[in-house]
Amino acid sequence: MTRFSLKHVYESQQFDLELLDIIFKVADEMKNDLLAKPRLYADVLKDKIMASLFYEPSTRTRFSFESAMARLGGSILTTENAKEFSSASKGETLYDSTSVMCGYADLIVMRHNEPGSAKMAAEVSSVPIINAGDGSGQHPTQALLDLYTIKDNFSTIDGLTFAMVGDLKYGRTVRSLSYLLTKYNNIKIYYVSPLVCKMDEDIKDYLTTNNVEWEEAGSLEKVLPLVDCVYMTRIQKERFHNLKDYEKASGKYILDVEKIKLMKQKSIIMHPLPRVDEISQEVDKDPRAQYFNQAVNGLYVRMALLYLLLDR
Numbered sequence: 001m002t003r004f005s006l007k008h009v010y011e012s013q014q015f016d017l018e019l020l021d022i023i024f025k026v027a028d029e030m031k032n033d034l035l036a037k038p039r040l041y042a043d044v045l046k047d048k049i050m051a052s053l054f055y056e057p058s059t060r061t062r063f064s065f066e067s068a069m070a071r072l073g074g075s076i077l078t079t080e081n082a083k084e085f086s087s088a089s090k091g092e093t094l095y096d097s098t099s100v101m102c103g104y105a106d107l108i109v110m111r112h113n114e115p116g117s118a119k120m121a122a123e124v125s126s127v128p129i130i131n132a133g134d135g136s137g138q139h140p141t142q143a144l145l146d147l148y149t150i151k152d153n154f155s156t157i158d159g160l161t162f163a164m165v166g167d168l169k170y171g172r173t174v175r176s177l178s179y180l181l182t183k184y185n186n187i188k189i190y191y192v193s194p195l196v197c198k199m200d201e202d203i204k205d206y207l208t209t210n211n212v213e214w215e216e217a218g219s220l221e222k223v224l225p226l227v228d229c230v231y232m233t234r235i236q237k238e239r240f241h242n243l244k245d246y247e248k249a250s251g252k253y254i255l256d257v258e259k260i261k262l263m264k265q266k267s268i269i270m271h272p273l274p275r276v277d278e279i280s281q282e283v284d285k286d287p288r289a290q291y292f293n294q295a296v297n298g299l300y301v302r303m304a305l306l307y308l309l310l311d312r
């Protein structure tokens with residue numbers, strides 16, 4: 001097996017197919033190990049400490065990382081809300097906070113509102129930094145668990161067609177997943193969004209350079225019959241500078257039981273969560289709905305990452 005060569009995880013462009021293969025194999029091992037008696041990995045990180053430093057709210061990412069660390073026998077330093085309860089509230093810079101925190105923990109999982117913050121932290125940190133979301137920049141571990149979920153549903157990722165729907169301008173999950181999909185062949189992505197939150201040019205240029213076909217579309221109904229995976233996202237009110245733009249975008253794309261009738265039988269419905277109204281609750285019963293599986297897969301993938309980054 002190729003050695004896991006990364007020290008930090010701050011953006012999806014860091015991964016190649018070999019690294020993805022290692023992570024997904026270890027994630028499979030973690031999934032099996034959680035059911036095993038006795039467990040092989042229960043104490044594997046028992047001398048390690050993970051700090052979770054979240055300057056923005058989170059349910060899945062923070063708790064799944066903390067659960068992953070606990071299930072590998074490690075310890076956790078955490079704050080409810082680093083913006084308010086760390087010295088950031090007194091004006092401390094992220095540079096200084098990171099320089100201090102890396103003396104207390106063996107790894108830092110960081111969510112911050114500024115794009116590029118995790119990469120900057122990685123430059124000053126003596127311990128691994130994992131980007132748990134940097135504003136509207138990237139969310140690479142979400143993309144890993146998304147890809148792990150897609151692999152679980154299809155025999156191969158090559159040749160799949162995707163629709164990414166909703167807030168593509170501020171949505172870090174769709175940016176990170178788009179980068180990862182360039183590793184595969186014959187991928188097509190439809191970007192379906194309100195005009196005020198279209199996908200940025202940098203991602204579209206990257207796809208073109210890496211031979212991934214993409215197309216922008218306004219009609220979800222027209223795209224649904226064409227895709228293997230529809231990836232819905234929330235319109236992120238907190239990222240809009242202009243409330244009028246948010247009002248133009250919200251409520252435009254809603255997946256309900258009528259709309260999913262347009263989808264292929266062997267397609268899947270994904271969402272990074274949290275959702276507001278973009279997938280109606282009745283859709284949850286449909287076997288194609290994968291969003292709660294994504295959240296569980298996040299535990300296995302994050303266990304794999306912690307193990308690979310810390311058990312050297």
Ligand code: CP
Binds near residue numbers: 057133139142273
């Ligand atoms: N998908 C995701 O990042 O969810 P949280 O914001 O709850 O962590």
